[in-house]
Amino acid sequence: MSDMTREETEALIQEVLEVYPENAKKDRAKHLTVNDQEVEQSKKCITSNRKSLPGVMTIRGCAYAGSKGVVWGPIKDMIHISHGPVGCGQYSRAGRRNYYVGTTGINTFGTMNFTSDFQEKDIVFGGDKKLSKIMTEIEQLFPLNKGITVQSECPIGLIGDDIEAVSKKTSAEIEKPVVPVRCEGFRGVSQSLGHHIANDAVRDWVLHNRDGDNSFEATDYDVTIIGDYNIGGDAWSSRTLLEEMGLRVIAQWSGDGTLAEMENTPKAKLNLLHCYRSMNYISRHMEEKYGIPWMEYNFFGPTKIEEALRKIAAFFDETIQANAEKVIAKYKVEYEAVIAKYRPRLEGKRVMLYVGGLRPRHIIGAYEDLGMEVVGTGYEFAHNDDYDRTIKEMGNATLIYDDVTGYEFEEFVKKVKPDLIGSGIKEKYIFQKMGIPFRQMHSWDYSGPYHGYDGFAIFARDMDMTLNNPCWNKIQAPWLKGEEEAEAAAAGA
Amino acid sequence: MPNVMIRVKDNGALLFYIAKKDQEDEIAKVEKDSDTEWGGEVELTDGTRYYIDPISPPPSFPTTLRFKRAE
Ligand code: SF4
Numbered sequence: 001m002s003d004m005t006r007e008e009t010e011a012l013i014q015e016v017l018e019v020y021p022e023n024a025k026k027d028r029a030k031h032l033t034v035n036d037q038e039v040e041q042s043k044k045c046i047t048s049n050r051k052s053l054p055g056v057m058t059i060r061g062c063a064y065a066g067s068k069g070v071v072w073g074p075i076k077d078m079i080h081i082s083h084g085p086v087g088c089g090q091y092s093r094a095g096r097r098n099y100y101v102g103t104t105g106i107n108t109f110g111t112m113n114f115t116s117d118f119q120e121k122d123i124v125f126g127g128d129k130k131l132s133k134i135m136t137e138i139e140q141l142f143p144l145n146k147g148i149t150v151q152s153e154c155p156i157g158l159i160g161d162d163i164e165a166v167s168k169k170t171s172a173e174i175e176k177p178v179v180p181v182r183c184e185g186f187r188g189v190s191q192s193l194g195h196h197i198a199n200d201a202v203r204d205w206v207l208h209n210r211d212g213d214n215s216f217e218a219t220d221y222d223v224t225i226i227g228d229y230n231i232g233g234d235a236w237s238s239r240t241l242l243e244e245m246g247l248r249v250i251a252q253w254s255g256d257g258t259l260a261e262m263e264n265t266p267k268a269k270l271n272l273l274h275c276y277r278s279m280n281y282i283s284r285h286m287e288e289k290y291g292i293p294w295m296e297y298n299f300f301g302p303t304k305i306e307e308a309l310r311k312i313a314a315f316f317d318e319t320i321q322a323n324a325e326k327v328i329a330k331y332k333v334e335y336e337a338v339i340a341k342y343r344p345r346l347e348g349k350r351v352m353l354y355v356g357g358l359r360p361r362h363i364i365g366a367y368e369d370l371g372m373e374v375v376g377t378g379y380e381f382a383h384n385d386d387y388d389r390t391i392k393e394m395g396n397a398t399l400i401y402d403d404v405t406g407y408e409f410e411e412f413v414k415k416v417k418p419d420l421i422g423s424g425i426k427e428k429y430i431f432q433k434m435g436i437p438f439r440q441m442h443s444w445d446y447s448g449p450y451h452g453y454d455g456f457a458i459f460a461r462d463m464d465m466t467l468n469n470p471c472w473n474k475i476q477a478p479w480l481k482g483e484e485e486a487e488a489a490a491a492g493a
Numbered sequence: 494m495p496n497v498m499i500r501v502k503d504n505g506a507l508l509f510y511i512a513k514k515d516q517e518d519e520i521a522k523v524e525k526d527s528d529t530e531w532g533g534e535v536e537l538t539d540g541t542r543y544y545i546d547p548i549s550p551p552p553s554f555p556t557t558l559r560f561k562r563a564e
Contacts, residue, residue: 040538041538284498284500284510284512284555287500287555384515384516384517385515385516385517388517
């Protein structure tokens with residue numbers, strides 16, 4: 001339970017909305033709500049996936065970021081061309097920390113930036129020739145690439161280049177898949193449409209490549225990890241658990257993933273979906289076309305991991321189910337020690353989150369395992385179906401905010417006074433300067449992994465390290481401190 | 494006339510998913526649901542109603558179908 005009542009939380013929302021002009025207030029009011037676990041359908045209480053209004057500070061990204069940065073970028077043995085001006089790719093380069101194995105620049109290309117670096121003449125005369133030339137050059141310089149994707153930036157759609165034609169032509173020349181992706185930044189309201197477009201590109205250009213080819217020896221225990229981007233090694237710490245259960249992970253989408261893994265995914269028996277938001281589209285497609293069931297799972301914190309492992313095992317025979325129990329029992333000693341160590345230091349602390357695709361709801365369980373409570377959560381780019389899944393995870397009368405603006409987030413924090421905030425780099429320094437412990441929950445603040453039992457130990461340590469850092473009582477200037485104490489004393493008297 | 498993907502949920506109910514709108518709703522009742530045909534008027538748990546000409550034999554799920562909004 002949150003220590004704010006429903007009325008208090010509602011009043012807080014009203015108070016924060018007060019400063020907006022009439023129209024903006026009406027619009028923003030729809031994106032803020034007080035959680036009520038009774039509600040079945042989130043659309044009754046919160047509006048999501050709408051265009052952010054000019055004039056508010058949104059924290060969202062663009063469709064290009066959703067495709068290049070999230071879905072396609074981590075496929076390590078393909079080269080992803082940021083097609084258009086240099087900035088979109090360069091300023092986001094390697095920022096997501098998708099770990100991979102391989103020799104960068106030789107057989108893997110994850111942290112490199114390939115761009116067509118559009119100049120004025122390319123905008124005026126079109127960039128198709130340049131694109132074709134670049135791809136030929138790439139093939140000469142990096143012959144071990146397994147394929148190329150063309151990630152469109154805004155200008156490509158505006159000047160009407162035919163990247164599909166160039167891709168087809170080049171694909172025939174170099175005899176490798178070349179995938180044009182129409183993920184221009186202006187499409188959609190956030191990075192979310194970019195995920196969808198990227199999923200559709202996988203469906204149309206990659207997934208069926210090996211349909212008639214049975215050279216891959218499938219087993220009855222083949223599963224895939226979908227929607228895990230291997231941030232700080234997340235997919236690896238998940239994969240080990242599945243393998244210990246006796247399952248075989250035949251593909252990772254897309255953290256540390258390869259083109260061949262994507263092409264072989266239709267041979268799996270079960271698709272395990274971690275980030276529902278960014279990859280549910282392709283999972284649904286595979287269910288319809290290949291009859292592969294998919295299942296959402298959550299590998300944050302022992303309680304949720306245990307649930308997930310049992311649910312996964314239920315798809316298979318008794319051996320796997322028995323193995324799942326063995327895995328749970330094996331790690332029990334480890335995670336109990338972690339909880340015994342950190343829970344006393346973290347018990348009762350209150351957290352506010354504002355992140356992306358799945359974490360605003362998935363991590364809640366991990367905090368609860370440490371005795372902490374999430375009192376506010378929200379997504380940058382979620383849709384109704386994400387909020388449907390969130391309502392049950394959050395306590396009653398807690399705050400939920402969609403596409404929160406910079407101003408709202410700050411005001412909420414000032415009033416709710418959480419002990420810890422988890423959000424992104426853009427929010428980090430604002431809140432740290434306000435004297436509130438902060439963790440980046442996109443990049444794990446350069447730590448991780450946080451998935452799986454191994455990840456939980458790191459997660460617990462990181463939270464403790466941040467929250468109980470002695471620096472937080474040293475934030476206020478000594479002369480101001482005196483004043484406040486005097487005021488507090490006066491107020492108390 | 495939205496394209497709707499219908500799949501069987503874990504609890505056995507049918508899930509009505511409109512990709513364009515990212516709307517997921519359970520189907521509350523189907524007008525014609527027998528061994529020989531499936532379709533007609535479909536009502537979702539939130540009360541909205543859609544229509545599809547009955548299909549026979551009944552389709553196997555998951556599948557994508559085109560529905561009309563029922564008046
Ligand atoms: S909105 Fe357009 S210009 Fe901006 S980063 Fe995205 S693709 Fe690049």
